[in-house]
Amino acid sequence: MQVPGKNEFLSRIDRLQQSLRTQGSDGFLVTQHIALYYLTGSMQAGFAFVPTAGDATFYVRRSVDRAQDESAVRVEPLPTLRAFRPMLERDYPQLFASGRAATIATEMDVLPAQTYAKLAQLIAGGDGSVLTDGSAMIRRLRMIKSPYEIGRIEAAAAATAEALEEATAELKEGMSELALMARIEYGLRMRGHIGLMRTRSYNMEIMTGMVGAGEAAAEPSAFDGPAGGRGLGPAAPQSVSRRLISRGEPILIDIGCCIDGYVIDQTRTAVIGSLPDGLAAAYEQSVAIIREAERLMMPGTPSELLYAAAIEQAAKAGLSANFMGHGMNQVKFLGHGIGLEVDEWPVLARGFADPLEPGMTIAVEPKFTFPGRGVVGIENSYVVTDRGPRQLTKSPEKLIVVP
Amino acid sequence: MQVPGKNEFLSRIDRLQQSLRTQGSDGFLVTQHIALYYLTGSMQAGFAFVPTAGDATFYVRRSVDRAQDESAVRVEPLPTLRAFRPMLERDYPQLFASGRAATIATEMDVLPAQTYAKLAQLIAGGDGSVLTDGSAMIRRLRMIKSPYEIGRIEAAAAATAEALEEATAELKEGMSELALMARIEYGLRMRGHIGLMRTRSYNMEIMTGMVGAGEAAAEPSAFDGPAGGRGLGPAAPQSVSRRLISRGEPILIDIGCCIDGYVIDQTRTAVIGSLPDGLAAAYEQSVAIIREAERLMMPGTPSELLYAAAIEQAAKAGLSANFMGHGMNQVKFLGHGIGLEVDEWPVLARGFADPLEPGMTIAVEPKFTFPGRGVVGIENSYVVTDRGPRQLTKSPEKLIVVP
Structure with a gap:
């Protein structure tokens, strides 16, 4: 197995951030295993969050150990789904604890409707942040x-x-x-x-x-x-x-x-x-x-x-x-x-x-x-x-x- | 390949109809290829609609020929997605052209959010019919x-x-x-x-x-x-x-x-x-x-x-x-x-x-x-x-x- 250096993944995140800025989104919530691998270098179970600017984080359900070995971005263990929004507020206060609603893109073309609904509710938090369709953004990036x-x-x-x-x-x-x-x-x-x-x-x-x-x-x-x-x-x-x-x-x-x-x-x-x-x-x-x-x-x-x-x-x-x-x-x-x-x-x-x-x-x-x-x-x-x-x-x- | 008789599939539809009635849904919109096979005997591309009572229909994008050979239920060619709601109104007037909003269950645990949103908009039509989560119903049926x-x-x-x-x-x-x-x-x-x-x-x-x-x-x-x-x-x-x-x-x-x-x-x-x-x-x-x-x-x-x-x-x-x-x-x-x-x-x-x-x-x-x-x-x-x-x-x- 030939494994690329971290810059391979960081430069992809950089390109995603450019298109987030162009589209006026505040960040990307990555849920699909393939996109997780594409952006972090690790396909472990969890969610990655890519802000418009600054460092991305991989919130991992399992295996945390393996994600830590593989991921080009910071890994945070995600103990429960409920803990996700508070962790985002802690890690990205300018986005999620600012009182204004954030607009977060995600992969609506592959994410099941039931999981989307759960995540949308979580992301909404107290400020009405919304999950929008970023499918085209990620498909275009990967071209x-x-x-x-x-x-x-x-x-x-x-x-x-x-x-x-x-x-x-x-x-x-x-x-x-x-x-x-x-x-x-x-x-x-x-x-x-x-x-x-x-x-x-x-x-x-x-x-x-x-x-x-x-x-x-x-x-x-x-x-x-x-x-x-x-x-x-x-x-x-x-x-x-x-x-x-x-x-x-x-x-x-x-x-x-x-x-x-x-x-x-x-x-x-x-x-x-x-x-x-x-x-x-x-x-x-x-x-x-x-x-x-x-x-x-x-x-x-x-x-x-x-x-x-x-x-x-x-x-x-x-x-x-x-x-x-x-x-x-x-x-x-x-x-x-x-x-x-x-x-x-x-x-x-x-x-x-x-x-x-x-x-x-x-x-x-x-x-x-x-x-x-x-x-x-x-x-x-x-x-x-x-x-x-x-x-x-x-x-x-x-x-x-x-x- | 051992192919079961049509009654195998019709009895599954009958059991689904019983649980639709119990849950107060007006019908089930089947989208996943596996569920399509389970209920019709055919895994061709399209959507099946199972009303609470009466005959189900398989609306097929492709291959219509193959679906006609395999399906235990009636096959209707579906020329475009846009044509779907008018076809449902034609085939199920008591549900979709009655002036009241229908409640239709679907497989929200596997259906991608983007496709769900498109289908929900189509199904809504002029009367505000809604697509609800029928995942548990179909999983229970298949147990x-x-x-x-x-x-x-x-x-x-x-x-x-x-x-x-x-x-x-x-x-x-x-x-x-x-x-x-x-x-x-x-x-x-x-x-x-x-x-x-x-x-x-x-x-x-x-x-x-x-x-x-x-x-x-x-x-x-x-x-x-x-x-x-x-x-x-x-x-x-x-x-x-x-x-x-x-x-x-x-x-x-x-x-x-x-x-x-x-x-x-x-x-x-x-x-x-x-x-x-x-x-x-x-x-x-x-x-x-x-x-x-x-x-x-x-x-x-x-x-x-x-x-x-x-x-x-x-x-x-x-x-x-x-x-x-x-x-x-x-x-x-x-x-x-x-x-x-x-x-x-x-x-x-x-x-x-x-x-x-x-x-x-x-x-x-x-x-x-x-x-x-x-x-x-x-x-x-x-x-x-x-x-x-x-x-x-x-x-x-x-x-x-x-x-």
Whole structure:
């Protein structure tokens, strides 16, 4: 485990404080384990408070010992939830014991309503301080990765490339999607994958992605992606199924892992024998789209432009109906940010007009879905630099062909 | 995949309607994917509405096709979120177009505050209908399992027993916790484990549990259990580490899996060679505590009584300081419900005074923590029947000894 220095975390807090000042908030109440890690370096249970200026504090329920070892900011044991507001008044008297109501941002997009209500009541205290939605602030902050973070994503990319190579060496006719995935996951786990790729969205689950063969990959699903997969049944209705892999059908391998908290996301298409003509052409089209996305991936380009360009290319190729899903199950994006979560900002989609910036890490995943036949495509992850994209994905970019 | 008949789901809805009537609510808005599956048989994306009387409806964003195949209740495509309230008025005019404000329960313990706020605004409509907290209602409903559900938990138990036996056959000195876990997980995955054990609590993650050797198992953690484990680093601070397993130290193997949506949870202690004297005695004490818990596990017994009895036994054995964690990191329960989630009700803890009932499925996990040395203990899962507990865990109940 490579652990960064304290400045890594303190500089993130500094950037959060800048945006708190811009937004006119008095502080940020951090509750999600992922954000706690991002800002303090420790994922222990508790709450962190980041004032607009001055030092942050991590109020820890458990383990206090471990938080003290890990945290870049001051740790205070939090004996009970009830003790929280009095401790804030003691530590931040200019905010919480000043007689005026403070405006505190928090992560309302992930914090459960019940816990939010409890915290809002606590924070209100005697002065009517309020908890407002700071989700966008923290998502925006996390869009820009440090060199340390990019290094961790590359470590995850290397593990994924190795595990994929090992597993596809064993790919053969009659192997199930589940068996191929189990083999990939074993390789990922042995290399330090924590076992899941964390997600921000409610009800979304990704452990290591999906392997989908033939028509099973093309089945519609609840999953907000171009290919969810058939899954193991109604209670696990995405990712792999027990379907056996046959000759001459596309095998979509959309996988990643999480190393030291950071995820990579990539897709390769494999086949035993060769792809049918129409699908081979669509695969080449996904390569063409990713080349164009790379060309556009410069600082200053609006994210949505990459999506618009891909839509246009798919249309020119006569593949609009198959691009990023099929029919009413098409998804409306080309790619997404990756980092501590797999569904980070920016999203390459209409409405995301903000310009790309150096340090953004983005998975770009052009795919074509053919109901009853399968899904083909490719996905690479990149970091945006001053000179354009640098690819983070380590797997060779090619159709994986098993004789 | 074994899929139950529609009556399985309709009878759950019927029981939910009974408790809605008791509580004076007009309906339940179901948002969590797990609850959607529990009540409709489908885990597709959308919202289900269960009125106090009459038919429920599943309003589906995606995939509508799949929901139509799976759902035991009527499916309506939900084109946009904005369309939701008008559709409710159309389908439930006596509730939503009656001029009076409706009181609708929802899962405020898992629903993010931001989504809750959006839904509350939608539901309010022109009549001021309100969304109230129905978390306890749905948790209580799910405490009592059907024969189908118990069968699925047993299927998960069988997979876990087989995977554990395969993996411990390869256990040897110098193997890492991570490598042993990767081997267990491979076996679980090949048997249909979906890859994680779903949890209800905010910030809680369990994929397959933990393997903890020697002092690494005894380290305090954020995890709300008697032994969280060292983990792979600050960004994954629980479960396995890369620590190598040595001779003569306890190896705590607290694992489970999720088959067809249902989880099992079990713990066995293993050792290469033999346990040191003090730890061997503590292990025997955990066996004695589970025997006493079995004796008490009769319908009508308050859940908290099992915890109180265990506390007393640990005290008599002079092991109070080591029971269920150590020092300020002790947890205050002996066991927990299992089902679609691993942290279900009832909890065997002070304050849970409700009597045990037939159909409850409970993991009982007496463990003793020795800082610097390790954790020993045992965990079995049971279903409460009229005649007492029936064990669901299939692994032989013994200390696993590798020569």
